[in-house]
Amino acid sequence: MTAPPEKPPLLELDRVTRRFVLGGGLDPRRRRMVHAVEDVSLSLAPGETLAIVGESGCGKSTIARLAVGLSRPTLGEVRIDGVPARARLPRKLRRTVQFVSQNPWSALNRRKSIGHAIGQPLAVHGLCASAAERAARVAELLEQVGLPPEYAARRPAGVSGGELQRVTVARALAASPRAIVLDEPTASLDVGVKATLVNLLLDLRASLGLGYVLITHELDIARHLATHVAVMYLGRVVESGPAEEIFTSPRHPYTRMLLAAIPVPDPSRRGLVALSGEVPSAVNPPPGCAFHPRCPYAVDLCGRELPALVDIGDRRSACLRDTELLGTAATGDR
Ligand SMILES: Nc1ncnc2c1ncn2[C@@H]1O[C@H](COP(=O)(O)OP(=O)(O)OP(=O)(O)O)[C@@H](O)[C@H]1O
Numbered sequence: 325m326t327a328p329p330e331k332p333p334l335l336e337l338d339r340v341t342r343r344f345v346l347g348g349g350l351d352p353r354r355r356r357m358v359h360a361v362e363d364v365s366l367s368l369a370p371g372e373t374l375a376i377v378g379e380s381g382c383g384k385s386t387i388a389r390l391a392v393g394l395s396r397p398t399l400g401e402v403r404i405d406g407v408p409a410r411a412r413l414p415r416k417l418r419r420t421v422q423f424v425s426q427n428p429w430s431a432l433n434r435r436k437s438i439g440h441a442i443g444q445p446l447a448v449h450g451l452c453a454s455a456a457e458r459a460a461r462v463a464e465l466l467e468q469v470g471l472p473p474e475y476a477a478r479r480p481a482g483v484s485g486g487e488l489q490r491v492t493v494a495r496a497l498a499a500s501p502r503a504i505v506l507d508e509p510t511a512s513l514d515v516g517v518k519a520t521l522v523n524l525l526l527d528l529r530a531s532l533g534l535g536y537v538l539i540t541h542e543l544d545i546a547r548h549l550a551t552h553v554a555v556m557y558l559g560r561v562v563e564s565g566p567a568e569e570i571f572t573s574p575r576h577p578y579t580r581m582l583l584a585a586i587p588v589p590d591p592s593r594r595g596l597v598a599l600s601g602e603v604p605s606a607v608n609p610p611p612g613c614a615f616h617p618r619c620p621y622a623v624d625l626c627g628r629e630l631p632a633l634v635d636i637g638d639r640r641s642a643c644l645r646d647t648e649l650l651g652t653a654a655t656g657d658r
């Protein structure tokens with residue numbers, strides 16, 4: 325008997341590349357290109373939280389926009405439930421993956437009420453039969469994110485930043501998605517408010533079985549929420565795998581250095597070499613491994629050869645010296 329076919333991931337990026345042309349007109353020799361995302365493959369299953377971490381400019385927001393269809397890949401394919409997102413998606417799949425951005429103010433119309441903002445996806449996707457049903461559903465969604473129903477009548481200017489971010493989560497939930505892509509959801513919030521939002525996301529994941537793609541440069545937030553992690557450097561994934569493994573035993577030199585920057589005392593990370601230097605330009609990425617100019621372990625070969633992402637147990641890492649460097653994590657020895 326043949327085994328039943330494996331279910332496709334809820335959300336999948338299959339060898340996705342996104343480049344932006346910066347000018348230079350039609351002459352290909354003068355055209356300058358931003359290599360925002362290069363050959364990235366990621367997948368998300370229901371209930372998982374995939375954190376995408378990395379320094380500014382490494383392509384995190386571009387991945388978020390590709391994942392929700394706000395941007396189209398230059399190469400490769402995004403799939404929802406195995407269906408290519410470039411095709412006209414069936415109605416149900418169109419609302420499967422929703423988006424929450426960093427700045428709730430820019431995401432909401434200041435002149436319209438919060439009830440209107442949350443009710444919009446219900447109307448667009450035809451999810452309520454009447455205005456009364458829609459109002460009831462808006463109240464239910466507000467309650468789901470811990471806000472009283474009276475907030476439906478308020479304008480965005482009448483609530484705090486943390487509350488507004490919860491409104492954008494309620495609006496994403498209105499489409500009854502199975503996954504939400506969150507681009508730096510806590511970046512604009514105070515420390516205490518951040519914790520409330522993280523707890524809300526944990527509760528919603530548990531009660532609704534939601535999958536999250538969590539884009540963040542705040543590693544402590546990623547550590548709280550992530551089940552899986554992808555570490556990006558200059559448009560490419562350099563290491564990915566189960567969150568527990570990546571956080572307790574980072575393998576790629578970049579991951580090791582990035583984790584050394586988390587400002588919490590953790591004896592297992594004592595001795596990690598801190599990150600120094602700047603991220604190179606995505607217009608002219610360095611040849612070979614893009615991290616080699618900043619890597620304390622780099623040898624000549626690293627400047628010539630692009631390392632492939634290699635499966636190592638449950639995780640993947642892209643370092644030419646991977647095997648040689650095992651055991652050097654705590655000392656920084658070459
Ligand atoms: N529309 C665009 N046109 C040209 N270049 C772009 C565009 N969008 C992004 N880029 C470039 O692509 C690269 C990746 O940008 P992206 O916003 O995805 O990074 P990021 O990891 O989200 O950074 P941050 O942490 O600062 O938000 C950057 O070099 C950026 O300047």
Ligand SMILES: [Mg+2]
Nearest residue numbers: 384385386507
């Ligand atoms: Mg960004």
